[in-house]
Amino acid sequence: MKIRTLLLVLFILFIAGFVALNFEQILQPTALNFGFTQVQAPMGLVLLGMLALVLVVFLAALVYYQTLHLMEVRRITREAADQRVLADKAEASRFTELRQxxxxxxxxxxxxxxxLAERLHAKLDQVQAALTQVIEQNGNGLSASIGELEDRMERRLPPSGSASI
Structure with a gap:
């Protein structure tokens, strides 16, 4: 229990005890002056009634302000939930945009x-064709050189069949 609530309960119990102990004196009639008239009534009972009336007014005001506060809290909670939903939708939208x-x-x-792969394959085909051409040219060149060397050797050496006879 909060300390204020505990003090309020103790104060109300103190007043109730005081009224219970002095109930006979509270009920004794007295001449009361209301400004425009004078009445015979128990002064303690009138004051106790006024205290009860003030207590009821303050309780009604408390209930009214507590109700206003609760309604405001609900409204704010609802707005916060709406904002959270909007933020979630915006975040989902950003994720969708990012995915796209x-x-x-x-x-x-x-x-x-x-x-790039097509260009690379085309370039490799060109390089392969050029390499094949170079290899063929080198092969032809070597064949021609070997043929020329064979011709020279045949001219310098006598035929092998006539030397043995």
Missing amino acids: YLQGEQIATTARDDA
């Missing part, structure tokens, strides 16, 4: 990779 962007970038990267 990344998919687009992946498609573009794949297309660039495919284009």
